[in-house]
Amino acid sequence: MVHLDVRAQGATYFISPPITSSHEVSSNLFNPQWLEAQGLIEGTAQGRAAAWFIRLKDEQLVLRHYRRGGLPARFSNDRFLWIGLRRSRPWRELSVLSRLHALGLPVPVPIAGRVQKKTVSYTADIITRRIPGAxxxxxxxxxxxxxxxxxxxxxxxxxxxxxxxxxxxxxxxxxxxxxxxxxxxxxxxxxxxxxxxxxxxxxxxxxxxxxxxxxxxxxxxxxxxxxxxxxxxxxxxxxxxxxxx
Known part of the structure; x- marks a missing residue:
């Protein structure tokens, strides 16, 4: 089982794998408006999950906001049912990525995730390292x-x-x-x-x-x-x- 570090700020949870827990993970890194105002966004990509390409000092990152697909998206395009932090989308994806990365398989390096709990639902984001020139x-x-x-x-x-x-x-x-x-x-x-x-x-x-x-x-x-x-x-x-x- 992969261990993930968690830091809570009220109903917001910041999740980091041990391999990247030294990164300074703040709420600003998950805020596209703030990132754009600082000139840190190099581009965007649209799909079922919106993504922003970030340059932070000498590091290239990807911020992705989780969205729903199919029929559930008609009711809410980015809210998911809250059934616990360990069952959230970022927690599960960071766990899988950490395990695959540890095995030496070609996946993006997982950096951090954010979960914002809203009573019985939550919204979420994930940051990974960008693969240069890909x-x-x-x-x-x-x-x-x-x-x-x-x-x-x-x-x-x-x-x-x-x-x-x-x-x-x-x-x-x-x-x-x-x-x-x-x-x-x-x-x-x-x-x-x-x-x-x-x-x-x-x-x-x-x-x-x-x-x-x-x-x-x-x-x-x-x-x-x-x-x-x-x-x-x-x-x-x-x-x-x-x-x-």
């Missing part, structure tokens, strides 16, 4: 499709490396709850990373992992250009996945 697998492949400098050998190797990396996670029972082409990053050395471990878990069985692979394949089929590239790339990914890391 872009999503989708963006990497689309850049190639639209004439970027990546040659065929480079694209093929990224497909294979993606398969090897996913297999390394699955070999220790890790399950990514939303494995798709936007949550797989490729850095400047073409190293592959898996990000956004919200609702991720360990000790998943083969059936759950197979469904995760099917989810990834569906995400490729949603964009015509990616589907065209996947017809050649997916067999390479699966071949490497089958052989293992």
């Amino acid at each position: 872009r999503s697998l989708a963006d990497f492949m689309l850049a190639s499709y639209f004439g970027d400098t990546h040659d065929q050998n480079a694209r093929d190797e990224v497909w294979r490396e993606t398969g090897r990396v996913i297999r390394a996670f699955h070999a220790i029972g890790a399950h990514h709850a939303d494995l798709n082409v936007r949550n797989i990053l490729v850095d400047e050395q073409r190293k592959v990373w898996l990000i956004d471990w919200d609702r991720g878990r360990l000790n998943a069985d083969a059936a759950i992992q197979n469904r995760s692979m099917a989810r990834l394949r569906r995400s490729l089929s949603r964009e015509a250009e990616l589907e065209t590239m996947a017809r050649q790339g997916w067999p390479l990914l699966m071949s490497a996945y089958s052989r293992g890391p």
Whole structure:
């Protein structure tokens, strides 16, 4: 079990893994308006979870606000039922990330989380270290499709490396709850990373992992250009996945 440090300020809880508990975690780090006023925000990303890219001294961080998806989002887009701090989204994600990082797997370094309890519900945020120079697998492949400098050998190797990396996670029972082409990053050395471990878990069985692979394949089929590239790339990914890391 991973130990997490907790500091409470009234109904607000700040959570830090021991590997990063030396960071000065204040409420300001979770406040996009304050960060922007200080000139610390370098960019943003929108998805189911809003994200802000932060430069803090010499360190690049990502602040992500937890949002709900699907039908529950119609009732509240960022409030979750309070069933205890250890069952909160940041606590679970920081726990999983800490364990995966300790095993040497390519995930963002977990920095801190914040939970703001509001009677029977809570809102939450998480901060992780940003992976410098990385872009999503989708963006990497689309850049190639639209004439970027990546040659065929480079694209093929990224497909294979993606398969090897996913297999390394699955070999220790890790399950990514939303494995798709936007949550797989490729850095400047073409190293592959898996990000956004919200609702991720360990000790998943083969059936759950197979469904995760099917989810990834569906995400490729949603964009015509990616589907065209996947017809050649997916067999390479699966071949490497089958052989293992």
